[in-house]
Amino acid sequence: TRLAEGTPRRSIHLSNIVEQRIFNDNEIISTPKRTRSKLTDEVVDADYTPKKSIQKTPTRARRSSTTKQPSVTKQKEQAPLTPSQKLKKIRSGELSPSMVQREQPVDDRRKSQLQLAREQLHVSVVPKSLPCREKEFDNIYSFLEGKIQDQCGGCMYVSGVPGTGKTATVTGVIRTLQHLVEKDELPAFDFLEINGMRLTEPRQAYVQIYKQLTGKTVSWEHAHTLLEKRFTTPAPRRVTTVLLVDELDILCNRRQDVVYNLLDWPTKSAARLVVVTIANTMDLPERLLMGKVTSRLGLTRLTFQPYTHKQLQEIVTARLAGSEAFKGEAVQLVARKVAAVSGDARRALDICRRATEIADTADAQPGGIKCVTMLHVQQALAEMIASAKVQAIKNCSRLEQIFLQAVAAEVTRTGVEETTFMGVYTQIETIAAFMGVTLPAPGRALHLCSKLGAERLIISEHSRHDLYQKILLNVSADDIHYALRVEAN
Amino acid sequence: MHDSVQEITKTRRFLKERLQRDYTTVRGYESERNNVRQLLQRTAEMGESNSLLLIGPRGAGKTTLINAVLTDLLENKSFVDNTLIVHLDGNLHTDDRIALKSITVQMRLENAADGKVFGSFAENLAFLLQCLKAGDKKSKSVVFVLEEFDLFCTHHNQTLLYNLFDVSQSAQAPICVLGVTCRLDVIELLEKRVKSRFSHRQVFLFPSANKFEEYVSLFQHLISIPSSTELQADADRIDSLQLFKSEAFTFQRNHFDGVEYNFNSKHVENWNRNIGKVIKTPAAQKTLQMLYDFDISEAFLKTFIFRVVAQLKADAPHITVEQLTALGAQYECDDKVELLCGLSVLELCLLIAIKHHSSIYDRDPFNFEIIFARFSKFAKVSSTMQGVERAIVLKAFEHLRIVELIMPLSSIGLGKVQKEFEMHKMALTYGQIQQAVQRYQALPTEVAQWAQSSLI
Numbered sequence: 001t002r003l004a005e006g007t008p009r010r011s012i013h014l015s016n017i018v019e020q021r022i023f024n025d026n027e028i029i030s031t032p033k034r035t036r037s038k039l040t041d042e043v044v045d046a047d048y049t050p051k052k053s054i055q056k057t058p059t060r061a062r063r064s065s066t067t068k069q070p071s072v073t074k075q076k077e078q079a080p081l082t083p084s085q086k087l088k089k090i091r092s093g094e095l096s097p098s099m100v101q102r103e104q105p106v107d108d109r110r111k112s113q114l115q116l117a118r119e120q121l122h123v124s125v126v127p128k129s130l131p132c133r134e135k136e137f138d139n140i141y142s143f144l145e146g147k148i149q150d151q152c153g154g155c156m157y158v159s160g161v162p163g164t165g166k167t168a169t170v171t172g173v174i175r176t177l178q179h180l181v182e183k184d185e186l187p188a189f190d191f192l193e194i195n196g197m198r199l200t201e202p203r204q205a206y207v208q209i210y211k212q213l214t215g216k217t218v219s220w221e222h223a224h225t226l227l228e229k230r231f232t233t234p235a236p237r238r239v240t241t242v243l244l245v246d247e248l249d250i251l252c253n254r255r256q257d258v259v260y261n262l263l264d265w266p267t268k269s270a271a272r273l274v275v276v277t278i279a280n281t282m283d284l285p286e287r288l289l290m291g292k293v294t295s296r297l298g299l300t301r302l303t304f305q306p307y308t309h310k311q312l313q314e315i316v317t318a319r320l321a322g323s324e325a326f327k328g329e330a331v332q333l334v335a336r337k338v339a340a341v342s343g344d345a346r347r348a349l350d351i352c353r354r355a356t357e358i359a360d361t362a363d364a365q366p367g368g369i370k371c372v373t374m375l376h377v378q379q380a381l382a383e384m385i386a387s388a389k390v391q392a393i394k395n396c397s398r399l400e401q402i403f404l405q406a407v408a409a410e411v412t413r414t415g416v417e418e419t420t421f422m423g424v425y426t427q428i429e430t431i432a433a434f435m436g437v438t439l440p441a442p443g444r445a446l447h448l449c450s451k452l453g454a455e456r457l458i459i460s461e462h463s464r465h466d467l468y469q470k471i472l473l474n475v476s477a478d479d480i481h482y483a484l485r486v487e488a489n
Numbered sequence: 490m491h492d493s494v495q496e497i498t499k500t501r502r503f504l505k506e507r508l509q510r511d512y513t514t515v516r517g518y519e520s521e522r523n524n525v526r527q528l529l530q531r532t533a534e535m536g537e538s539n540s541l542l543l544i545g546p547r548g549a550g551k552t553t554l555i556n557a558v559l560t561d562l563l564e565n566k567s568f569v570d571n572t573l574i575v576h577l578d579g580n581l582h583t584d585d586r587i588a589l590k591s592i593t594v595q596m597r598l599e600n601a602a603d604g605k606v607f608g609s610f611a612e613n614l615a616f617l618l619q620c621l622k623a624g625d626k627k628s629k630s631v632v633f634v635l636e637e638f639d640l641f642c643t644h645h646n647q648t649l650l651y652n653l654f655d656v657s658q659s660a661q662a663p664i665c666v667l668g669v670t671c672r673l674d675v676i677e678l679l680e681k682r683v684k685s686r687f688s689h690r691q692v693f694l695f696p697s698a699n700k701f702e703e704y705v706s707l708f709q710h711l712i713s714i715p716s717s718t719e720l721q722a723d724a725d726r727i728d729s730l731q732l733f734k735s736e737a738f739t740f741q742r743n744h745f746d747g748v749e750y751n752f753n754s755k756h757v758e759n760w761n762r763n764i765g766k767v768i769k770t771p772a773a774q775k776t777l778q779m780l781y782d783f784d785i786s787e788a789f790l791k792t793f794i795f796r797v798v799a800q801l802k803a804d805a806p807h808i809t810v811e812q813l814t815a816l817g818a819q820y821e822c823d824d825k826v827e828l829l830c831g832l833s834v835l836e837l838c839l840l841i842a843i844k845h846h847s848s849i850y851d852r853d854p855f856n857f858e859i860i861f862a863r864f865s866k867f868a869k870v871s872s873t874m875q876g877v878e879r880a881i882v883l884k885a886f887e888h889l890r891i892v893e894l895i896m897p898l899s900s901i902g903l904g905k906v907q908k909e910f911e912m913h914k915m916a917l918t919y920g921q922i923q924q925a926v927q928r929y930q931a932l933p934t935e936v937a938q939w940a941q942s943s944l945i
Contacts, residue, residue, distance in 0.1 A: 097599060101627055102536075102628060105627055384691070440821075
């Protein structure tokens with residue numbers, strides 16, 4: 001009935017099988033039809049074992065095309081994978097993910113000195129040896145090398161504020177060790193790496209670890225049992241596994257079963273697992289983790305101090321490596337400013353990069369060579385560190401400015417930080433009368449209030465509280481006075 | 490005669506469409522625009538990874554700026570061929586799960602087919618990260634535009650932001666993360682590690698029409714008809730929009746296209762001369778000054794102009810000063826007073842009683858019994874309110890509550906307290922009640938007198 005009239009006999013059989021199988025899965029076809037086609041199915045089935053993938057194509061278009069084409073096997077080979085087949089391949093690790101390639105490759109030639117410097121200064125360009133982290137490097141290196149040589153398991157906890165080179169140092173150590181393995185100076189080891197922030201929930205850690213071991217994606221329960229089996233049962237010729245756990249605090253849930261397992265496996269003699277954990281806070285084990293987990297984490301700890309201005313300067317000049325794009329004092333200014341705030345290397349590099357951009361757009365100096373000077377760095381610093389609140393207040397409309405003044409006046413009057421809209425409105429009445437402005441109706445003043453609240457110059461409640469909503473000033477009163485007085489002059 | 494009617498209809502349609510559907514024209518912001526443009530260009534051409542935050546008050550033209558920059562960039566082929574644009578909105582993509590599916594679809598990854606994404610949330614995240622990791626300088630640049638960026642900061646653990654910023658700071662596929670938000674303190678919402686990975690480039694957009702003269706000229710520009718050469722230039726710019734390959738930016742389908750309109754040159758001259766004349770009058774200046782004092786954003790001005798333009802008719806073919814003043818007055822008036830004038834005399838009497846109570850007891854809360862007693866004192870001696878029953882007054886009280894002129898103190902005590910005894914507060918200023926009493930049509934003199942003094 002579904003088939004085209006006048007098709008050859010053979011193809012009728014074929015398509016019957018195909019259809020029958022499809023609908024068997026979906027249970028759409030009525031029973032009598034199914035029994036009838038089952039007969040034919042049994043007859044021809046022996047010849048058509050490779051049709052497995054075609055059964056999985058539930059689209060109507062594909063089905064009709066199979067009826068038209070007599071040779072189904074040929075078509076199957078040419079047909080692109082259906083999404084569910086692809087998913088299966090992705091799960092089994094056969095299909096590697098890829099990005100769309102660009103049509104014109106990036107042209108590396110004819111780059112100016114500034115452009116080269118900018119590329120070198122990008123955070124993603126990690127140098128082979130990290131400057132100013134030699135001591136930490138040695139520390140981690142000797143720990144890991146010792147554990148690999150002795151073929152035992154262990155734990156280490158590395159902490160420090162973001163941007164102090166924790167992950168870069170650890171991966172640098174691993175790279176050096178892998179290099180040694182290639183030269184046969186060290187027994188071979190596996191390296192696995194997970195990041196707490198790249199997981200949707202802590203238990204996905206099992207899935208990611210198992211995936212890096214075998215390439216397959218399975219459910220976390222399954223991955224857990226498989227890993228448990230791998231690490232607890234002794235096996236001869238097992239190589240040491242080094243596991244790097246980044247952002248450890250995200251893996252801590254209430255039950256802490258994931259962290260416990262990750263730190264418990266190294267204690268098993270069969271595991272030969274070395275775990276290096278990285279987090280931001282120094283006292284995370286004591287503050288967040290349970291006693292048994294802290295005890296397993298051990299006391300091999302390392303803290304990365306924030307960079308001082310000398311170190312930051314060294315890092316930047318090492319990146320620039322002989323290039324004359326930067327003036328010496330410009331680098332020093334960046335280093336001193338960043339070291340005073342956070343000691344974050346990423347921040348220093350980003351500011352330097354922004355300075356090169358500013359220098360690029362600025363007019364060429366009389367010498368002809370473009371070079372980053374103090375002025376460019378100062379502009380970059382102003383852009384990236386300074387706050388724009390004063391600027392925002394200056395750019396408010398007149399009534400908005402009056403509103404802000406009124407909030408500040410009400411705070412001074414009552415002496416408490418928190419004011420209500422009604423009090424502010426009385427102040428607006430006063431100020432408007434004093435300045436000779438027409439008074440906005442309360443409804444319009446509420447509009448001003450929510451507009452300032454959206455910008456977060458003030459913090460206000462929902463407008464349904466009407467006259468009784470509470471208002472907090474989110475900028476300092478001095479900022480308001482400064483912005484409005486300077487404008488008046 | 491018929492011709493001029495047609496011309497008016499055309500003018501009205503032209504102006505309305507330009508006000509509403511011109512998504513890519515941005516005025517001012519030269520340096521900011523160059524900054525964003527160069528950043529995107531470097532991402533596309535040199536394969537640099539970047540991140541940027543675009544911050545400015547509501548109605549300042551943040552989205553328009555991005556649209557304009559993209560329209561500019563689409564003219565050169567090297568940008569179109571080498572970039573994918575992924576557009577996310579914090580209002581639509583309310584959690585990372587939805588956002589991730591949308592990214593997968595818009596990047597056309599292997600686990601997406603016809604807008605359907607296969608696999609669980611964890612699998613999607615892992616797959617996206619693998620894809621980006623597999624990429625390098627040879628792969629296409631991806632531009633992520635995150636509108637309402639502050640809402641993405643409320644997602645669990647800020648996983649999406651961490652991962653996007655992390656990719657932009659490591660040697661993977663070149664991406665550019667462009668956040669758009671109106672919150673000035675958005676950086677403080679980021680977690681420490683996310684903040685460290687963000688490159689701290691912030692572009693602030695404050696409406697540059699900070700001088701009243703600029704505001705007036707903007708008004709004139711928005712309401713006058715441009716010459717046909719200008720229209721043609723605009724249309725050429727819009728043509729490149731057809732190259733948009735991202736489904737998220739659908740505005741090109743419905744974009745304003747000025748070329749369809751060809752005006753009679755005499756009519757254009759007439760129209761523009763009239764506009765120039767109207768703007769110079771002090772009354773129009775005063776109205777504009779009033780708008781400018783209230784809100785300097787272009788969006789606010791546009792809604793005003795839309796209302797002006799909508800009043801164009803065949804028998805009133807020109808914009809007049811009177812129209813501007815009348816519309817301006819509409820913006821100034823108080824809606825609550827309008828609402829008060831629509832109440833019955835009984836309800837107004839209750840409000841006056843509430844006002845008396847409030848002014849005597851310094852805005853203490855009240856309930857029905859208190860107000861009814863105060864009202865009864867007045868009703869007994871008045872000649873108009875004598876026969877009013879308690880049930881009717883209660884009904885009027887409830888009506889006041891429903892229109893939210895009075896509000897209950899707390900929503901929790903609803904079931905516990907009888908409705909006559911529930912405490913309320915008044916959501917009006919005394920000035921509003923006074924205005925309403927003055928403006929009320931045919932208010933009995935007794936009530937007006939009672940409103941003046943609380944003594945009977």
